[in-house]
Amino acid sequence: MAMPALLRGLLRRPTLLVGFVVIIGVLVAALFAPWLAPYSPDDQMFDGLSLEGAPLPPSHQFLLGTDTLGRDLLSRLIFGARTSLIIGLVANGTAVMTGLCVGVLAGYFSGLVGLVLMRFTDLMTAFPALLLAIVLAALLKPSLWIVAMVIAMVNWVQVARIAYTETRSLTERDFILAERAMGAGNLRILFLHIAPHLVPTAIVWGTLGIATTVLLEATLSFLGVGVQPPQPSWGNIVFESQSYFQSAPWLVFFPGAMILATALSFNIVGDELRDLLDPTQRGRG
Amino acid sequence: MIGLILVRLVQAALILLGVAALTFVLLYALPADPAVLLAGRNATPQIVASIRHQLGLDQPLPIQFWHYLTGLLHGDLGRSFNQKTAVGPLIAARLPATLTLMAAGIAVEVVLGLTLGVIAALKRGGFIDRCVMTASFVGVSTPQFLVALLLLYVFAATLGWFPMSGYGTPAHLVLPALTLGVLGAGWYARIVRSAMIDVLGQDYVRTANAKGLSATRVVLRHALPNALLPVIAMIGIDIGQFMGGTVVVEAVFGWPGIGQLAWQAIQQVDIPIIMGVTLTSALAIVLGNLVADLLAPLIDPRIRAA
Numbered sequence: 405m406a407m408p409a410l411l412r413g414l415l416r417r418p419t420l421l422v423g424f425v426v427i428i429g430v431l432v433a434a435l436f437a438p439w440l441a442p443y444s445p446d447d448q449m450f451d452g453l454s455l456e457g458a459p460l461p462p463s464h465q466f467l468l469g470t471d472t473l474g475r476d477l478l479s480r481l482i483f484g485a486r487t488s489l490i491i492g493l494v495a496n497g498t499a500v501m502t503g504l505c506v507g508v509l510a511g512y513f514s515g516l517v518g519l520v521l522m523r524f525t526d527l528m529t530a531f532p533a534l535l536l537a538i539v540l541a542a543l544l545k546p547s548l549w550i551v552a553m554v555i556a557m558v559n560w561v562q563v564a565r566i567a568y569t570e571t572r573s574l575t576e577r578d579f580i581l582a583e584r585a586m587g588a589g590n591l592r593i594l595f596l597h598i599a600p601h602l603v604p605t606a607i608v609w610g611t612l613g614i615a616t617t618v619l620l621e622a623t624l625s626f627l628g629v630g631v632q633p634p635q636p637s638w639g640n641i642v643f644e645s646q647s648y649f650q651s652a653p654w655l656v657f658f659p660g661a662m663i664l665a666t667a668l669s670f671n672i673v674g675d676e677l678r679d680l681l682d683p684t685q686r687g688r689g
Numbered sequence: 690m691i692g693l694i695l696v697r698l699v700q701a702a703l704i705l706l707g708v709a710a711l712t713f714v715l716l717y718a719l720p721a722d723p724a725v726l727l728a729g730r731n732a733t734p735q736i737v738a739s740i741r742h743q744l745g746l747d748q749p750l751p752i753q754f755w756h757y758l759t760g761l762l763h764g765d766l767g768r769s770f771n772q773k774t775a776v777g778p779l780i781a782a783r784l785p786a787t788l789t790l791m792a793a794g795i796a797v798e799v800v801l802g803l804t805l806g807v808i809a810a811l812k813r814g815g816f817i818d819r820c821v822m823t824a825s826f827v828g829v830s831t832p833q834f835l836v837a838l839l840l841l842y843v844f845a846a847t848l849g850w851f852p853m854s855g856y857g858t859p860a861h862l863v864l865p866a867l868t869l870g871v872l873g874a875g876w877y878a879r880i881v882r883s884a885m886i887d888v889l890g891q892d893y894v895r896t897a898n899a900k901g902l903s904a905t906r907v908v909l910r911h912a913l914p915n916a917l918l919p920v921i922a923m924i925g926i927d928i929g930q931f932m933g934g935t936v937v938v939e940a941v942f943g944w945p946g947i948g949q950l951a952w953q954a955i956q957q958v959d960i961p962i963i964m965g966v967t968l969t970s971a972l973a974i975v976l977g978n979l980v981a982d983l984l985a986p987l988i989d990p991r992i993r994a995a
Contacts, residue, residue, distance in 0.1 A: 419823070523707075526704060527704055527707040527708060527711065529974075530704045530705070530707075530708055530971045530974050530975050531708060531711075531967075531971060531974075532929075532932065532933025532934065532967060532970035532971060532974065533934075534933060534934045534936060534937075535933035535934070535936065535951060535966065535967060535970055536712075536967070538936060538951075538952075538955060539715075539716070539951075539955055539963055539967070540715070540719075542955045542956070543716075543719045543955070543958065544719065615829075615830055619830070619832050622832050622834075623832055623833070623834065623937060626832070626834045626937070627936070627937065627940065627952075629955075639832075642834065642835075642838070646834075646838065649838055649841075649842060650842065650846045653842055656835070656838050656842075657839075660832065660835035660838070660839075663831075663832050663835065664827070664830055664831050664832070664835065667829075667830035667831070667832075668826060668827060668830035671826050671829060671830050672826060675826070
């Protein structure tokens with residue numbers, strides 16, 4: 405009975421519908437990459453290059469063309485969805501969890517703990533995030549997991565600030581006071597009475613943050629300090645072929661379009677979720 | 690007011706100190722050893738050790754940090770590992786390029802954002818309004834390098850209107866500034882739109898309309914100035930973002946700013962330069978926010994009371 409209402413809501417908002425479809429498409433591509441991809445992403449095919457050794461434009465045989473090594477671009481994009489989503493989910497999940505923990509602890513224990521945690525958060529906001537991520541990723545010899553951790557490290561701050569503000573106002577409410585008067589301990593209050601109120605924040609930022617994460621991964625990989633070839637990622641496909649972009653623009657535009665579509669969809673769906681779950685934030689940046 | 694400025698300045702200094710400490714620990718705790726890189730492939734352990742000694746890397750971390758900090762207070766950012774010159778002048782030489790790019794990027798954002806935002810607010814629910822709302826999302830969802838490469842492909846490689854890369858003439862500035870500005874403009878438009886909708890609904894705007902003032906005068910002279918406050922705050926944020934955030938744009942367009950300096954330093958593990966650029970960026974972030982906060986009461990006296 406909930407489904408038709410949801411479906412009708414979706415149909416009334418075409419952008420949201422498109423966002424959902426793209427996200428599901430990327431999820432399916434990531435999950436079933438080996439079955440969906442027409443070729444192996446690492447296969448450097450003899451017929452994948454022209455006689456002069458140039459990459460082939462989109463054709464019947466290679467739907468999105470081939471890259472500079474004669475590999476099928478479509479297959480690399482499908483496998484790249486895996487990389488992007490793994491990093492998106494792991495990095496953003498870690499960032500949201502860290503942010504929630506820091507924010508809730510700082511908001512609940514308003515004494516020294518809160519002070520130290522929030523000053524540290526202030527410190528992190530003054531950090532040039534992109535620069536920090538590039539430096540760390542470059543010096544740590546990038547791998548999938550290091551890239552994810554680096555992204556998580558620079559992305560938890562915003563969630564921490566929001567969780568902090570929310571916890572602060574919750575802590576002063578009467579029902580928490582009543583709990584405490586009845587003898588509830590800190591852990592019980594934190595987990596049973598404060599945490600549930602932060603579920604909407606976690607869901608919203610769990611979605612919105614994936615957009616930021618996918619973009620940051622693409623940027624790092626584009627600079628060559630993210631996910632390392634031959635493992636395909638949308639960013640490093642552009643990195644590998646940017647010097648050919650005049651003669652083979654499809655090698656830049658298709659991965660770029662994937663990044664844009666994915667980030668845009670997570671942003672749209674996240675924003676709608678925020679409207680739905682948290683009416684007080686409606687219409688804000 | 691002066692007391693407030695002093696408090697904020699002290700806070701800013703403390704934050705910068707914290708950033709310096711954190712960056713220092715992060716950079717020197719990393720596995721990459723600059724001495725090994727400098728010594729080259731065939732260096733004996735003795736040579737590596739002597740280079741390490743020369744750079745002061747063999748001293749305990751707290752002592753190294755103390756040296757760095759005392760130097761910093763004298764305005765000395767240390768010496769580059771590779772170029773053997775002081776970091777301060779190296780950064781200072783790159784600043785004009787980055788500041789030019791930043792100013793041009795912000796100018797594009799403000800001009801586009803104000804125009805579109807005001808139109809969207811006036812024609813609420815119309816075609817332009819819906820475009821602006823979508824564009825603001827597209828703007829924050831597009832990787833900078835994609836826009837940079839697209840602009841290069843269309844306006845430099847295909848049409849040949851602007852040079853592919855380089856620095857020096859206004860023509861060189863157009864594409865990098867557009868890359869920075871076009872993406873941010875959507876968000877400016879969104880902010881201006883919602884502020885304008887707020888302001889347009891207020892009584893004094895109705896009074897101005899009732900007096901028989903022209904619509905242009907009401908919008909530009911009466912409503913817009915009151916909608917500018919969030920734009921000022923946003924510019925403050927952007928000043929900080931662009932100082933350390935133009936690495937990609939500078940790399941694609943070969944723009945010789947501090948982003949490029951940082952990028953080269955990162956590849957050579959030239960830690961003093963990385964430290965210097967990080968601190969410069971952090972300074973810009975802190976100052977950008979500070980100036981925006983201090984300007985706010987000058988623009989809107991109602992804030993002064995709070």
